Amino acid sequence: MTNEPLDLTGMLTCQEVVELVTTYHEHLLPPEEHQRFEAHLAICPPCRTYVAQIAQTVRMMGALTAEQESAEGTLVLLDLFRDWKRGRTLSDTD
């Protein structure tokens, strides 16, 4: 802790970083804001942790195992198609 204290006054606050994290991940921050966001991360390990945890949360949600569908359901949907097609062929002669 012998470092000269950084001047933090013009920087984004941690609270602002937390509010902007989704916009940052969506690559929708205007270039200047994007730069300020990364300047903050460069000097703030807790915000790096936070931003990484949000990213990890998103990855984990993407890795949730999906439920299986029933083959039965698909058969019903195929019947539905065949009925529709039959009705359509009949009404073509109208």
Add this chain to the structure above:
Amino acid sequence: MQAQIDDDLSLIIALRQGDETAYRVLLTRYQSLVLRLARMYVGHEAAEEVAQETWLAVLHHIDNFEPRAPLKSWILRIAVNKARTLARREDRTIAFSSLLANDTSSESAVPPDRFLARATNGIPAGWWAIPPQPWPEMQSPEDAVLGAEVQTIINQAILLLRHPQREVIMLRDIQGLTAQEVCAILDITETHQRVLLHRARTKVRTALDRYFQEGQNNDQ
């Protein structure tokens, strides 16, 4: 983008001619998405009903479909509308619109008391007072299989979300749809979509954080 439109177009033309293969292609691509989407609103059995109504509507309206919007968004939007209607009829959920109205309230992502209310020891207000703690080393992201407990935590956190937030996070982060697709399906603006996604992700992260920190306090 153009390839997608061409692909959609050839499927639409084939389907209009009654080509079962084209229909099967669409089923393979979108049926599981339709079902999972429906289950956000109604129970498992009713979700099958929603799927049937959706595909019936697709067939009945395919002649009028103008490929301005991608076929995928069109199909999923039909599914969402069918599911909402059924949910309302069964009174399983409160009307979407009333929830949407409530959701413009300014709730903060992380409790404000985690941040300094005023400058302290040369650190300005708005910086961490109680910084987030790292999570234990997890399996690498490539390791796609999540622990059952973690899955439960995530699922519970998502179930606790208010409806529009839940819809957006499920479509974006679980089903992997793009922001554009989600906006088209739910008929919301890009900004609103992002606000909902932000709040939802923040809450799921908070739930995971609580889980991981407890695990550490209990010394695993």
